[in-house]
Amino acid sequence: MKTVITSMRRNSWVVAVFIIFIVLLLLKISLLPNFGSFQAQTIILTTLAAALLAIAQSIIVITGGIDLSVGAMMVLVNCVSAYLMLDKPFGPVVLIAFLVIGMSVALSALTGWVITTSGVPDIVITLATSFVWTGLAIFILGGPGGGTAPEFQSLLLGPGGFDFWPPLLWLLLPLAFIWLPLRRSRLGLSMYAVGSNRTAAFLAGVSVKKTRIASYAIAGVFTGLAGLVITANTGSGSPRLADGGIATLDSVAAVVLGGVALTGGVGGLLGPILAAFILFLIPSIMLSLGINPSYGESIKGVLVILVVTIGGWLRLRRVKS
Amino acid sequence: MAETVLRAENVAKRYGPVVALRDVSLSVAAGEVHALLGANGAGKSTLVKILTGVIKPDQGTITMDQATVSFATPEQARGAGLVSVFQDPALAPDLTVSQNMRLTGTPVDAFREHMNSFGLGDIALNDQIRDIPLTAQRMIDLARALCFDPKVLLLDEITAALPADLSTKVFEVMAARRESGRSVLFITHRLGEVLEHADRATILRDGTDVEVTSTADTSERQLVTAMVGDLGEEMAATRRVNTENRTVVLRGTNLAAGRGLNDVSLSLHKGEILGVAALDGQGQEELFEVLAGVRRLRAGEVEVNGRRVNLRSPFDAVRRGVAFVPSDRQEALLPLQSVAHNLTAPRHNSVGKWGWINGRKEQMLVEETVEELQIDTRAGSAVSQLSGGNQQKVTIGRWIASGFDVLLTFDPTRGIDARTKQQIYTLLRRLSEEGRSVLFFTSELRELQLMADRVLVIYGGRVVGELTPDEATEQRVLELMHGLSSVGQEN
Numbered sequence: 139m140k141t142v143i144t145s146m147r148r149n150s151w152v153v154a155v156f157i158i159f160i161v162l163l164l165l166k167i168s169l170l171p172n173f174g175s176f177q178a179q180t181i182i183l184t185t186l187a188a189a190l191l192a193i194a195q196s197i198i199v200i201t202g203g204i205d206l207s208v209g210a211m212m213v214l215v216n217c218v219s220a221y222l223m224l225d226k227p228f229g230p231v232v233l234i235a236f237l238v239i240g241m242s243v244a245l246s247a248l249t250g251w252v253i254t255t256s257g258v259p260d261i262v263i264t265l266a267t268s269f270v271w272t273g274l275a276i277f278i279l280g281g282p283g284g285g286t287a288p289e290f291q292s293l294l295l296g297p298g299g300f301d302f303w304p305p306l307l308w309l310l311l312p313l314a315f316i317w318l319p320l321r322r323s324r325l326g327l328s329m330y331a332v333g334s335n336r337t338a339a340f341l342a343g344v345s346v347k348k349t350r351i352a353s354y355a356i357a358g359v360f361t362g363l364a365g366l367v368i369t370a371n372t373g374s375g376s377p378r379l380a381d382g383g384i385a386t387l388d389s390v391a392a393v394v395l396g397g398v399a400l401t402g403g404v405g406g407l408l409g410p411i412l413a414a415f416i417l418f419l420i421p422s423i424m425l426s427l428g429i430n431p432s433y434g435e436s437i438k439g440v441l442v443i444l445v446v447t448i449g450g451w452l453r454l455r456r457v458k459s
Numbered sequence: 460m461a462e463t464v465l466r467a468e469n470v471a472k473r474y475g476p477v478v479a480l481r482d483v484s485l486s487v488a489a490g491e492v493h494a495l496l497g498a499n500g501a502g503k504s505t506l507v508k509i510l511t512g513v514i515k516p517d518q519g520t521i522t523m524d525q526a527t528v529s530f531a532t533p534e535q536a537r538g539a540g541l542v543s544v545f546q547d548p549a550l551a552p553d554l555t556v557s558q559n560m561r562l563t564g565t566p567v568d569a570f571r572e573h574m575n576s577f578g579l580g581d582i583a584l585n586d587q588i589r590d591i592p593l594t595a596q597r598m599i600d601l602a603r604a605l606c607f608d609p610k611v612l613l614l615d616e617i618t619a620a621l622p623a624d625l626s627t628k629v630f631e632v633m634a635a636r637r638e639s640g641r642s643v644l645f646i647t648h649r650l651g652e653v654l655e656h657a658d659r660a661t662i663l664r665d666g667t668d669v670e671v672t673s674t675a676d677t678s679e680r681q682l683v684t685a686m687v688g689d690l691g692e693e694m695a696a697t698r699r700v701n702t703e704n705r706t707v708v709l710r711g712t713n714l715a716a717g718r719g720l721n722d723v724s725l726s727l728h729k730g731e732i733l734g735v736a737a738l739d740g741q742g743q744e745e746l747f748e749v750l751a752g753v754r755r756l757r758a759g760e761v762e763v764n765g766r767r768v769n770l771r772s773p774f775d776a777v778r779r780g781v782a783f784v785p786s787d788r789q790e791a792l793l794p795l796q797s798v799a800h801n802l803t804a805p806r807h808n809s810v811g812k813w814g815w816i817n818g819r820k821e822q823m824l825v826e827e828t829v830e831e832l833q834i835d836t837r838a839g840s841a842v843s844q845l846s847g848g849n850q851q852k853v854t855i856g857r858w859i860a861s862g863f864d865v866l867l868t869f870d871p872t873r874g875i876d877a878r879t880k881q882q883i884y885t886l887l888r889r890l891s892e893e894g895r896s897v898l899f900f901t902s903e904l905r906e907l908q909l910m911a912d913r914v915l916v917i918y919g920g921r922v923v924g925e926l927t928p929d930e931a932t933e934q935r936v937l938e939l940m941h942g943l944s945s946v947g948q949e950n
Contacts, residue, residue, distance in 0.1 A: 324561070324562065324564075327554065327558055327561055327562045328562060330551065330553060330554055330558070331551035331554055331559070331562050332551075333553070334551040334552050334553035334554060335550075335551055335552055335553075337547070337549075338547065338548065338549045338550055338551055338552070339549075339551055339562075340513075340532075340533065340549075341511075341513070341533050341543070341545050341547075341549035342533070342549040342550065342551070342559070342562060342563050343532065343533050343534030343537055343549075343563055344534075344562065345532070345534075403551065403552070403553035403554075404553050
């Protein structure tokens with residue numbers, strides 16, 4: 139019992155985010171004329187890429203870095219995959235999917251290598267790489283275009299096209315197969331240790347460089363998945379600069395709202411995932427209420443400030459008492 | 460002579476124009492407790508970093524068990540049997556104790572055993588390091604190091620911030636290592652500890668090993684002479700201030716704050732140096748923080764120069780002439796800024812007309828302060844590049860530059876070499892002669908008799924004794940610190 143209470147306390151942030159999520163979700167559902175598999179699919183599908191990006195960002199932030207190029211990388215993966223998958227049968231399309239995820243992992247690891255080797259702060263290098271990835275995306279796919287196999291789309295949309303569980307699965311499976319084992323591994327601990335105090339981790343014998351590169355590489359898997367989700371969902375690719383930028387900023391907002399400390403070492407993935415949903419639900423609810431959705435963006439911003447301030451204030455009180 | 464386990468030969472290292480190590484040799488025998496001594500900037504830290512694989516030497520060789528080694532990381536050093544407990548515990552603050560152990564592949568059972576033997580068995584394995592006091596963190600680090608049964612255990616100023624009871628445990632560990640034929644390389648500024656617990660000592664000065672001596676045939680004085688070359692200026696003959704007829708500058712009545720500080724009343728007179736002694740965590744941190752405006756009072760009141768004040772922030776305190784030098788220098792300094800900016804930062808509260816800063820006046824003030832305090836600024840212009848002792852001078856010097864009535868200083872000589880300590884003693888003494896008052900806490904009890912005009916001992920958040928310097932022998936203070944007896948009961 140005591141451990142349950144301690145764990146609730148330690149995760150009080152996530153609990154709070156979860157409650158906000160449930161309230162907003164119920165509100166959204168109550169505003170819909172009817173709620174079924176299709177509506178659930180819409181909610182999950184619209185948020186899936188943002189949630190995957192939030193995961194990628196969290197992994198890097200937990201390790202003490204930050205990646206301003208996750209959105210651009212997602213766009214690049216979307217464009218490369220749509221370019222290569224156009225008019226291809228299902229078999230090669232799946233192969234291409236694996237290839238582009240490999241590309242995302244390799245480029246992210248390269249980013250991590252450049253950061254750790256050059257000693258230039260993460261924020262500077264990844265800001266620069268975000269331009270590089272966007273440029274590459276435009277080079278490969280001059281404008282909206284490309285395509286994919288219908289069977290590939292069914293992987294995400296379900297055999298009937300309106301199932302809610304396949305997109306949910308695409309969120310949960312990578313978590314179950316990558317994050318859960320990672321968190322229990324030495325590498326996972328090292329990531330938290332490096333984010334918590336880089337010097338202490340180094341002196342304790344952790345390979346700081348390898349760990350940081352690994353965090354970028356693992357994040358690359360989730361960024362790659364996010365890009366593929368867009369390809370499967372829209373059936374095409376689109377190299378729009380703004381999309382990547384906004385997606386990156388949303389991922390940082392989700393990380394902060396989800397209780398991951400930007401200073402590193404603190405937090406998990408559940409919080410940021412829920413936060414990604416919250417950040418989608420707010421403008422969506424505004425829309426249902428007939429309010430101009432642009433206001434929703436402002437409300438989003440105010441909410442981030444409120445939650446982080448109140449949360450920080452509560453944490454401080456707990457420490458003092 | 461037993462065989463040599465660890466040997467460093469002709470090691471040298473330079474950072475740009477700054478020579479950190481000129482030519483150092485060191486050998487540690489099996490079953491020996493070996494002390495490494497030297498003033499700040501003598502090269503101890505650099506040598507430690509080289510031995511443990513944190514940095515690479517420019518030249519020289521390290522051998523362990525007659526084999527030449529070159530450690531690229533602390534992990535490799537650990538693998539070869541050289542395990543270190545660094546000044547700052549190598550523990551990830553956001554992980555729990557057990558996660559930190561898993562991170563380094565430390566057997567938990569052995570770890571628990573060591574913690575129990577330190578009397579720290581009540582620290583739970585799933586406590587976060589962040590929530591554990593720094594002193595206990597050091598012991599955790601030590602317990603972890605012992606789990607690897609190192610051939611050479613390197614302790615880098617481990618006792619600098621430990622209370623007496625935990626220091627004793629460290630000395631027991633050192634004795635046990637020697638007993639089992641293992642070696643300890645022990646770095647400390649406390650010469651008494653060296654004489655008592657080490658077998659031999661290597662003394663560094665200006666990046667060279669100037670002397671290797673057996674502790675049986677040396678004295679503190681001789682060690683200091685070796686460390687500083689010629690004996691630095693001696694502590695001025697202790698002058699006592701008669702506080703009876705002096706005005707009270709700072710008065711605290713029934714102060715209570717946080718969990719630690721329960722009921723402390725004190726009055727600090729003009730020109731007085733009032734020493735505070737306490738075991739770790741008896742409310743002394745809270746006391747200083749309350750007086751400095753860092754922390755809010757739970758009960759009680761503070762008077763400065765006879766006026767009741769409500770100190771809501773350090774700004775309030777500074778405005779009323781109360782300056783605070785915290786124990787953690789890093790907390791007080793702007794590490795990447797220049798010495799000049801660090802010295803003048805508090806002055807910027809009261810800049811001249813229109814908010815302009817008078818650059819020339821300030822420059823003069825900085826030069827005066829640097830000269831007065833003998834701050835060695837050769838190492839670099841940014842404060843982060845200065846040695847610990849010089850950084851500490853900057854933290855005190857900034858208040859001299861901006862003016863104050865009361866100086867609150869918490870463990871001002873922690874981790875500072877003998878020579879700089881002397882300079883700081885002399886400095887505080889001189890300030891009091893000029894009519895400024897000093898309230899200082901120290902973990903080095905010897906300093907009380909050297910420095911203080913009056914000594915307060917705190918235990919359990921309350922004053923348990925007030926002593927004159929003559930009464931404040933280490934023995935007596937220790938008794939009071941442990942709550943063994945109070946002055947009142949004795950009489």
